[in-house]
Amino acid sequence: MNTISKYRNDLHQIPELGLKEFKTFQYLKKTLENIGYQPIKILDTGLLVYIDNGNSETIAFRSDIDGLKIFEQSANQYQSTHEGYMHACGHDGHMAILLEFANQLSSLKNKLKVNILLIFQPAEESPGGANLLIKEGILNKYKVKKIFGSHLYPNIAEGTLASRSGNFMARSSEIDFEIIGKSAHGAEPENGVNATLIASEFIVTLENILNDEIRKIEPAVLTIGFLTSGTARNIISGSAKISGIIRSFQPSTHQLLKNRIFETIKTLEKKYNCEIINKIVDTYPAVINDATTYNFLKENVFSKFPYHEFENPFMLAEDFSFYLEKIPGVLFYLGTKSNKYNHPLHSSKFDFNNDALITVVKAYFEILKAYQGME
Helix, strand or coil: CCHHHHHHHHHHCCCCCCCCCHHHHHHHHHHHHHHCCCCEEECCCEEEEEECCCCCCEEEEEEECCCECCCCCCCCCCCCCCCCCECCCCHHHHHHHHHHHHHHHCCCHHHECCEEEEEEECCCCCCCHHHHHHHCCHHHHCCEEEEEEEEEEEEEECCCEEECCEEEECEEEEEEEEEECECEECCCHHHCECHHHHHHHHHHHHHHHHHHCHHHCCCCEEEEEEEEECCCCCEECCEEEEEEEEEECCHHHHHHHHHHHHHHHHHHHHHHCCEEEEEEEECCCCEEECHHHHHHHHHHCHHHCCEEECCCCECCCCCHHHHHHHCCEEEEEEEEECCCCCCCCCCCCCCCCHHHHHHHHHHHHHHHHHCCCEC
């Protein structure tokens, strides 16, 4: 078994949630030390490797390290040993890529011309470890001028790199609403305020606003994933809870959508004499690949690999966006789709061919060469 496969298989077995990646931290630390580095602890579970070559600028490469609360149902021989948790978003692959990159870099230290920062970042899924690391000052401390990252993507062919300039992944918010109505007997609806009815009208109204107004400005999503209301078939529900997400790209569009939600709440409260408690939490900004950096990579790096340029951005979200708000950089996908591996991200059966990971390692070295980072 090659080293990159060993890294991936080992890490796949110990998935942990964000900011609780303690076993993952120990594995990464020991592996990096065995390679010959002195990794720097950041937060409680993050790690940095800084290769200082005396340059005034640093190029950073990032991997996320957290897993998901998903019960694994894949048939591989390296299944999660943490029951109920799984690396279902490919972060085990991301870590294996960066470890192998570090491994191969270790023999080239004297040939490198730029400083390099390898970021093993906790809590991408939640609450957004990228933002936490930025607040720790790593970009300024290590003079990071550009940052790059990759993400496995099972919807394109195995071994294919893919990305686009500008808007790549969406701005995201989590939305929660509690409708306070009035319970009554189901045969006497005039004595109650039906929270189920209000919730239904609320959801339909929001969908109409999305289709009739917001999507005429730019692509956007408002998805209600959770609705609960009522206790029995013959009782008017006195309360309902609704949870979902909103996604868009421009801050102005995102705010317009939120404004329309607030207006809808006021209308329904007045119409039904109810109360609607709302909680909207902005999570991640949009992933916007720097156009100049992207075009440079497209010509000097991506052209050396099977490559696909996306026509449209994605409604997925990624906390790599926090880095791109501060410095230029590019996030790109590595395709993992094949006849054998075709389950989606966040699926309990998600898996991929370890051999595909080396493509990104090679791409990272091409990035260094393109920026005169190595002889």
